[in-house]
Amino acid sequence: MNNKRVLSICMAASVLTTALIPSLGRAADIKVGLVAALTGQSAQSGESIVRGLTIAIDEINAKGGVLGGQKFVLVKRDDESSPPKGVTAARELISSEKVVALFGGIDTPVSLAIVPIANQNKKPFLGVWAAGTNITKNGATPNYVFRVSAQDDLVDIALIEYAMKKYNSKKPGLVLVNNPWGESNEKGLKAAAAAAGITLAGVEKLEQSDVDVTPQLGRLKNAGADAIILVANAAPGAQMMKSRERMGWTVPVVSHWGISGGRFDELVGPTAGDVHFIQTYSFFSAPTPVSEKVFSELAKRYGVKTPADVIAPVGTANAYDAMNLLALAIEKAKSTDGEAIRAALEQIESYQGLIKKYDKPFATAAHEALSPTDYVMVRYDGGKIVPVK
Numbered sequence: 001m002n003n004k005r006v007l008s009i010c011m012a013a014s015v016l017t018t019a020l021i022p023s024l025g026r027a028a029d030i031k032v033g034l035v036a037a038l039t040g041q042s043a044q045s046g047e048s049i050v051r052g053l054t055i056a057i058d059e060i061n062a063k064g065g066v067l068g069g070q071k072f073v074l075v076k077r078d079d080e081s082s083p084p085k086g087v088t089a090a091r092e093l094i095s096s097e098k099v100v101a102l103f104g105g106i107d108t109p110v111s112l113a114i115v116p117i118a119n120q121n122k123k124p125f126l127g128v129w130a131a132g133t134n135i136t137k138n139g140a141t142p143n144y145v146f147r148v149s150a151q152d153d154l155v156d157i158a159l160i161e162y163a164m165k166k167y168n169s170k171k172p173g174l175v176l177v178n179n180p181w182g183e184s185n186e187k188g189l190k191a192a193a194a195a196a197g198i199t200l201a202g203v204e205k206l207e208q209s210d211v212d213v214t215p216q217l218g219r220l221k222n223a224g225a226d227a228i229i230l231v232a233n234a235a236p237g238a239q240m241m242k243s244r245e246r247m248g249w250t251v252p253v254v255s256h257w258g259i260s261g262g263r264f265d266e267l268v269g270p271t272a273g274d275v276h277f278i279q280t281y282s283f284f285s286a287p288t289p290v291s292e293k294v295f296s297e298l299a300k301r302y303g304v305k306t307p308a309d310v311i312a313p314v315g316t317a318n319a320y321d322a323m324n325l326l327a328l329a330i331e332k333a334k335s336t337d338g339e340a341i342r343a344a345l346e347q348i349e350s351y352q353g354l355i356k357k358y359d360k361p362f363a364t365a366a367h368e369a370l371s372p373t374d375y376v377m378v379r380y381d382g383g384k385i386v387p388v389k
Contacts, residue, residue, distance in 0.1 A: 027065070027067070027070040027071070029070065029071055029072070030065075030066070030070050030073065030100055031072075031075050031098060031099045032053075032072055032073070032075070032099055032100060032102075032326070033075050033076075033077065033090070033094075033097060033103065034050065034074060034076045034077065034103045034105070035077050035079050035089045035090050035104060035105060035114060036049050036050075036076075036077075036078070036103070036104065036106065036129075037079060037080060037081045037107060037110075037261070038050075038076065038077075038079075039080060041233065041235040042081055042106050042107070042233055043262065044234075044261055044263070044312045045105060045261030046105055046106070046315075047315075048261075048310075048311050048314070048315030048316045049103065049105060049315040049316070049319045050076065051315075051316045051319075052315060052317060052322075052323070053319045053320070053323050054074060055297045055301075055316075056319070056320045056321075056323035056324050058297075060072060060323070060324070060327050066330050067335075075097050075099060077090075077092070077093060079107070079110050081106075082110070083107075083112070083113035086107075086110035086111075087114065087117065090102060091117060094117070094121050094123055100330070100336040100338065101123060101125070101126060101338075101341065102114065102118060102123055102124070102126070103319065103323075104125060104126070104127045104128065106129040106261045107233075108130040108132035108135065108152075108179070108181035109179050109180045111127055111132065115135060115138050115140075115145055118144045119138070119140040119144050119145065121338070122339050122342070123144060123338045124145075124326070124338060124342050124345065125146070126146050126147070126322045127145065127146070127148070127149050128315065128319040128322045129315055130181070131149055131151055131152045131181075131256070131257075132152055132181050132184045133152045133188065135147065136367045136368060142342060143367060144338065145367060146322075146345055146367040147367060147368050147369065147370075148319075148321050148325065148355075148370060149280060149314075149370060150257065150280055150370065150375065152188050152256075154371065155188070155278055155372075155375070156185055156188030156189045156191070157192045157195070157372065158278060158372050158375050159192070159229050159254050159255075159256065160172070160196050161196065162254055162276070162278075163252070163254045166252070166254075166276065167226070167227050167252040167254075169226050169227035169252070170199075171199055171201045171224050171227075172200060172201065172227040172228065172254075173200065173225030173227070173228055174186065174200060174203045174204065174229050175204050175206055175216060175220070175228055175230050175232070175240055176189075176203065176204070176205055176230075176231045176232070177206050177208065177231060177232040177233065177236055177258075178205040179208075181231065181258075182205065182232075185256065189229060190203075201225035202225070204216035204219060206232050208233075210239050210240075211239055212239070213239055213240040213242075213243035213244075214243045214247060216240075217240070217247060217249065221249060221251070225251060226251065227251060227252045227253070228244075228252070228253045229254050229255070230253055230275070231255070231256045231258065232258055233258040234261055234262025235267065237255065237258065237259040237275075238259075238267035238268045238272075241253070241271055241272065241274070241275065242267075242268065244271070252274070253274055253275045253276070254276050254277070255276070255277035255278070256278060257279055257314060259275065259277055260277060260314065260385060261315070265380040265383045266383070273381055274379075275379060276377050276379050277378060277379070278375050278377060278378075279313065279375070279376050279385070280314050280318060280370055280375060280376075281313060281355045281376070282307070282313060282376050282378060282385075282387050283310050283317075285376075288354075290353060294316075294320060295310075298310060306384075308385065309384065310385075313385065318355070321351075321354050322369075324351060324353060325345065325351055325353075325361060325369070328344075329341050329344035329345040329348060330344070332347060332348065355370065355374060356374060
């Protein structure tokens, strides 16, 4: 065999060996999964979560990653706000993509459907938007579900208190989406109203497909409602506001944050600014080194010029902090094993995040990193979310 022939065979063998062992000489990637609404009426929520996770991951990777150089990779799946599709996505991310943890999106029904899958497979599941109380309080021991977001029963107290303080409401009416998220808030709002010593004018349900909410609003008006507390995502929430406008009823509206995950302001029009709603973070807050860093990245990557330009800011802020907390836990655990990560999340001492400085964010019995002291009230102004003055 001539020398050229030998050289050709050796080169081919070298190429084949390299192709078969692509990770030789470098640490393996660590995959994390996202199951969220990336299309449809709540697509802005999914986009904002992706932005927060991506900025955090790029920062962590640029600093060398975790566990001696392993880099994070985000694997996304669109749940289309459908629990069955969310379940399929979560199972596929765990079994096929081998993700070490999951992040959830805006929809409580989807997150509730994923909870048992996370617990059964011992995969940490970090909620960064959906606020249903039973997502974290799911009865599992050990519990693999954590949240960097609002919690319904605490939000409900805040909404009742705001309606009373801001509008002197003594008889608010509830308009709630007819799904598990609405059910979670119905229980919490009734308890909050009772604790505050006020009577509810009534409870009306709203379907995702409703285009006329006049009958429900009419019943609340006749019952003497002096404020409306709304729990719905952008599209059905917009239909309620349109019905309110057609009725010529100027009753104040205080809302949960589902309306900020879609095109609520475009769908409603001029009266969108009448709604005051809750958030866990505003880029209008006093700047910190972390907020300046994140905002700079939003400006560089997405053309954001002012705090008001940040779409669905809670998704970005919650996801950014949650990703950093997960990375801290993996480093603390010195492992990507789900059980080790869960235990490490419960043992994190502190983290200077975007939303706040977290001191022991997760306890064994309480997997909620945020509290009502982190809530702020905002409104739409010219299509942008700004703090209520």
